[in-house]
Amino acid sequence: MNLSFEQAMERLQEISDILSENQVSIDQSLELYAEGTKLIKFCSDKLKAVTLKIEEIDSEINEGV
Amino acid sequence: MDKVISVTSLNYYVKSLLEEDFNLADIAVEGEISNFVNHYKSGHYYLALKDEKSLIKTVMFSAYNKKLNFVPENGMKVIVRGRVSLYERDGTYQLYATDMFQSGIGLQHLAFEKLKEKLFKEGLFDESRKKALPPYPFSVGVATSATGAALQDIISVTQRRFPCAKLVVAPCGVQGENSKQSIINAIKKLDGIDEVEVIIIARGGGSKEDMWVFNDEDIARTAAACRKPTVSAVGHEIDWTILDYICDKRAATPTAAAEIVFPDVRTLLFQIMKYEESISRNVKDKTERYTETLEYIRNSKGFNNVKILCSKSSDNLENYYKFLNQTIIQKIDKEKQNLVYLADKIDNNNPLASLKKGYALVFKDDKPVKADDKIKKNDRILVRTHLQELSCVVESTKTVRKKGTE
Structure with a gap:
């Protein structure tokens, strides 16, 4: 999936809105359902990590000077 | 001295000289406050700024002194920022303060305020350039x-x-x-x-x-x-x-x-859960609605009428089928009879058919003997009757009709 987390969340909102509007065909609903399920997994996976990663960089090097 | 002017003109002239001077337009002066007056009606501050040797009258209008985070008092060491001009009525030149800092931190603050103003004027604080x-x-x-x-x-x-x-x-x-x-x-x-x-x-x-x-x-x-x-x-x-x-x-x-x-990750997870709920509920509702509609159609009068119509049509089809079947059988029967007749006719012309009537065929060397063939004495011939084949040896011959005559 090439989406960012932000785009995925936006798309989920969109799908949820479309489905609650009741204007879509059953085929389309099932397609959106499949897409939504994938996005939900993608987003939950992204949030799964429970330990913060900390990386210290060497900022003392004076770049380009 | 060739010209006499009025006091007002003199003060006006000196004032304009002071105000033309670029150095005096924005200046910071350090000194000690004396004769401080906070005018009860206008809210303007009047004071004198002095050091060991000199003194300058100073006024700070309420529009500016409202921004100060301290109240000046006599003996306080301050840095005053402002412009120099002349009060025409009294002919006194004075400092018109726009800002005031307590000495010590005063200088640093002056620098701070100046930098802030400079960057602000460059537009670096503008809301429009703030990134989300x-x-x-x-x-x-x-x-x-x-x-x-x-x-x-x-x-x-x-x-x-x-x-x-x-x-x-x-x-x-x-x-x-x-x-x-x-x-x-x-x-x-x-x-x-x-x-x-x-x-x-x-x-x-x-x-x-x-x-x-x-x-x-x-x-x-x-x-x-x-x-x-x-x-x-x-x-x-x-x-x-x-x-x-x-x-x-x-x-x-x-x-x-x-x-x-x-x-907050918990808020996000909750939001995702809500999406999950809303999406599956909506899809479930929809499929259930369709199932109900289907059931309704299945049980509806209209749908059952169609069923009856269909079965009527299938009866009709059956009849057509039977009719076609009969017609074809009749046709085939007729053709069959025709065929038998033709077969008989063909049979009558078959040489073998004449055997039934009592005629016989003669073969020599396995070939039928034709009308022009001549058989000689002692030739071996085969005579085929309707029922038998007879191998014979010719004892004698006799010409009954000359060759070529009818």
């Missing part, structure tokens, strides 16, 4: 002391709110003039790292003097030039640094900065 913070930053840069409380505060808030994130820490000094370059380097380094989505510049609590380095112009310009959104967390609740004005977002403390930057 990313709503879900998975990688955040932190420029701060590696050993300070600020970093610990940020780490603990991030661990609580958004533990799936990564903090990229660029250690730098945060106190004193010599930390300036290391702060600039840290900000630049972080801005150059692709994955970093936002930069927090942080310092733990301390005195005004401790955080003074964050009022530096070069640090301000470095932060202003960042491609990435910046969050300052170096000031106090009340005192803003130049960096606070420059950064896209200002937080009072490092803890507050982390709270501004990171969403």
Whole structure:
């Protein structure tokens, strides 16, 4: 999936809105359902990590000077 | 002396001379306050500013003195910023103050105010150039002391709110003039790292003097030039640094900065759960509605009428089929009879058929003997009757008809 987390969340909102509007065909609903399920997994996976990663960089090097 | 002028003209002339002078248009003067009067009606301040030798009358209109965070008093050492002009009525030249600082911190503050004004005029504080913070930053840069409380505060808030994130820490000094370059380097380094989505510049609590380095112009310009959104967390609740004005977002403390930057993962998970619920409920509702509709149609009168219509049609089909079947059988029968007749007719012309009538066929050397063939005495011939084959030897011959005659 090439989406960012932000785009995925936006798309989920969109799908949820479309489905609650009741204007879509059953085929389309099932397609959106499949897409939504994938996005939900993608987003939950992204949030799964429970330990913060900390990386210290060497900022003392004076770049380009 | 060839001209006599009025007092008013003289004062007016001197005033215009003073106001033309560029040096006098914006000047900072240090001295001690005396004869301080806070005019009860207008709210203007009137005072004299003096040193060991001299004195200058000073007025500070209420529009300006309202902004002061202290009340001047006699004997106080201050730096007054303002312009020099002349009060025409009394013929006294005086200082028209626009700002006032207590000496000591006064000079520094003057520099601070001047820089603030300069950067403001350049538009560096404009709301329009402030970048929005990313709503879900998975990688955040932190420029701060590696050993300070600020970093610990940020780490603990991030661990609580958004533990799936990564903090990229660029250690730098945060106190004193010599930390300036290391702060600039840290900000630049972080801005150059692709994955970093936002930069927090942080310092733990301390005195005004401790955080003074964050009022530096070069640090301000470095932060202003960042491609990435910046969050300052170096000031106090009340005192803003130049960096606070420059950064896209200002937080009072490092803890507050982390709270501004990171969403709460529990809120997000709850939101995702709500999406999940809403999506599956809607799809379920829809499929159930369709199932109900189908059931309704299946049981409806219209649908059953169609069924009856169909079975009627199939009866009709059956009849057509039977009719066609009969017609074809009749036709085939007729053709069959025709065939038998033709077969008989063909049979009658078959040479073998004449055997039935009592005729016989004669073969010689396995070939039928034709009308013109001549059989000689002692020839072996085969005679075929209807029932038998007779192998014969010719005893004698006799011509009954000459060849070629009819």
